[in-house]
Amino acid sequence: MTEHTEEVTPPRLENRTLREQVCAHLREEILSSRLAPGTELSEVAVAKTLGISRGPLREALGQLAAEGLVTITPRRGAVVTKFTRQEFIEAYQVREALEVLAIKLAVPRLTDAQRSRLHALADAMVEHAEQGDTRAFFESNKEFHRLLVVAAGNERLREMHEQLANQMGRLLAKSLELRGSIDQSVAEHHAILEAIDAGDARRAARLLEEHIEVPYRVLDSPEADELFDPTPETPLSGEDK
Amino acid sequence: MTEHTEEVTPPRLENRTLREQVCAHLREEILSSRLAPGTELSEVAVAKTLGISRGPLREALGQLAAEGLVTITPRRGAVVTKFTRQEFIEAYQVREALEVLAIKLAVPRLTDAQRSRLHALADAMVEHAEQGDTRAFFESNKEFHRLLVVAAGNERLREMHEQLANQMGRLLAKSLELRGSIDQSVAEHHAILEAIDAGDARRAARLLEEHIEVPYRVLDSPEADELFDPTPETPLSGEDK
DNA sequence: GTGATGTCGTCTGTTGACAGTTAGTTGCCA
DNA sequence: TGGCAACTAACTGTCAACAGACGACATCAC
Incomplete structure (x- = not known):
């Protein structure tokens, strides 16, 4: 604080x-x-x-x-840094684990001001989604998750999450445009908010876990090719030079 | 390694x-x-x-x-680096979250060799505990958790866990001597192993979560005083110079 | 005697130059 | 004409020296 x-x-x-x-x-x-x-x-x-x-x-x-x-x-x-798809998935998994921890810690600590800000951000996401403003939607979404991490009151957790979010952010910013299911994302955020308001940390954590899930669809889209390293997964022995 | x-x-x-x-x-x-x-x-x-x-x-x-x-x-x-108690707790919480993720990922991927190594380490812990060899017990314990993280197959996760384990390791090595409930720790490890062998990732994760729990007892012991920074938590408002 | 102020020493922050290595290119030979 | 080898150029890794900042001590004023 x-x-x-x-x-x-x-x-x-x-x-x-x-x-x-x-x-x-x-x-x-x-x-x-x-x-x-x-x-x-x-x-x-x-x-x-x-x-x-x-x-x-x-x-x-x-x-x-x-x-x-x-x-x-x-x-x-x-x-x-240019991630391979594998590295991106790995980072995503870790980020998910950190956010699940964050929401567990945050729910019992949330102030009224923070809770209302979460609601405001969720509402903003709805608005931006309706207007098709993916850029603004992305920002609100990012801030929503960031606020949860901050509210957890664990500085170490905040730093590590910030690093992961930064590394993936610049890719997600572009890949979000490829993502069709923004409406679903909005619904999921509201479901999480309900659990938060009810003070049910475990349910909120479970919903968040399901919400984050690695967007494999995006990773497999051809438009994302240039964003990633060509995955040098060629463990062919006999290439020592 | x-x-x-x-x-x-x-x-x-x-x-x-x-x-x-x-x-x-x-x-x-x-x-x-x-x-x-x-x-x-x-x-x-x-x-x-x-x-x-x-x-x-x-x-x-x-x-x-x-x-x-x-x-x-x-x-x-x-x-x-000299941790404050607060910083140590924060790191511990993050480490717990990472290991919970690790065991979820690892259980479906474990090879027979890895599983037998986990059993061997658990047995070694029993032996060291009986002999009162806290040093060896600590090493086996560390390797047990490390192996789980490696088996998760997430390199990013492994790196972050290694950093946390390193930072806390040198403190835990000493504080373990203060800890009396080694027997309990042994039992917990075997319970986790049972869940692993049964292929029940969720149960293993839950057991691990309960197992890790921050050892507040150790943190509050007077012997640990010199290990930590004197916690400059002096949020006295009105100190803007 | 107590407080503030000026000076000194030591350390870090920064710079420019040197040396070693790597990658690319050119030339030669088969 | 293709491949190998030596050469060249550019870059990084390393070093030693300069300059600025911080803390400590001593001095001076009140």
Whole structure:
């Protein structure tokens, strides 16, 4: 409960270290899809572009690699992470488990303000769905789930969930357009909300579990091909070079 | 478990980057408790000790910070992470959620070899418990849970669980000695195994959930005081400087 | 004597340059 | 003409040095 709404976060006027600034900048670039998955990040090129040295940039790339946003291959450089379908499914499963934990922890702790905000977000999702605004629908949906995680009051859980949501978000943002069953999603959210209002954490968790389920349909759609790595699942022995 | 005997794992003979070597070294030092929580890691001092420059060391520290093993305060340096009780509980809750997911995924996938290994580990736990060898008991217990996570076949899940287990492991290793109810733990493991053998993933998950439960008793014991950060929970409003 | 203020030392943050390796390309030979 | 090999170029990994910031101590004023 350190940050309620929007605190005056600034630690101290632009006293942030260069690594942090660069890290935040690149993170924003990646999450906004201005840097597409697979984009090569040459150290000298990026450093020159940002007008800094390679040192802080390397550290920033290291941190982003730890967050899973970039993939660093020793001696080969860094690229914006490109998931394989398998990796995406794995991340989705973990995210589901974290959200199930979150809703269990959150239900007994929810304040009236948080509960009404959940209702507002669910209503917004309905509206955006009717208007066919997939972008806005996606944002409300994301915020709905994020709020549940925040309400759980587990900072560690929040961080891990944020990382997963970030990594998958930029893919989901596009794949959502391929998804037809938005109406179903809306109904599911309302069902979850009912369980929350009733204070039934177990039922809410079960509904959420069913709600999240990996959207395999999206993964198999041909439009999603370019979003994923060509799955190098070729365990053919005898390829040591 | 990266170095068994002499695996071919190393990309190429000592071709590992300095950052990786230093990172692995420090990680081992921390996990083995040779570097106690709270130990300050001066860049110049550590660099001189290891006979390397500060550059790779800084990157290694950054990675360890991402793994949660060290805590870096800008302009203040790095220290071996010291959890507060609250942070420990939070990590425990997340670990529980991950293991519940793991057992659900693992049960339908378990090979005969894996199942027999689980039985062997459970038997070893019984033996170690009878002999009062808490150290060996702890190792078998850790391996039991780790194997379940590996068997889940979700690499992402395995990594996140490994991080959590590492962070909490060095504390649990000591706190286990304070724990009296080892017998109960043994019984719980066998109950879980029964459900696994029966192929009942849901029941196994429920048993595991009850089994893990945060050992608040340990956290409240006075002997554990030195292991934790003095919990700076001082939400006294009116401290804006 | 207590408080604030200025100075000093040590550490981190950052920079630029050097060295090693990798990948791509060109040339040569079969 | 195809394949192998050496060469070249560009990049990353590493190092040592510079500059700025923070904390501690001493000094000074009240």
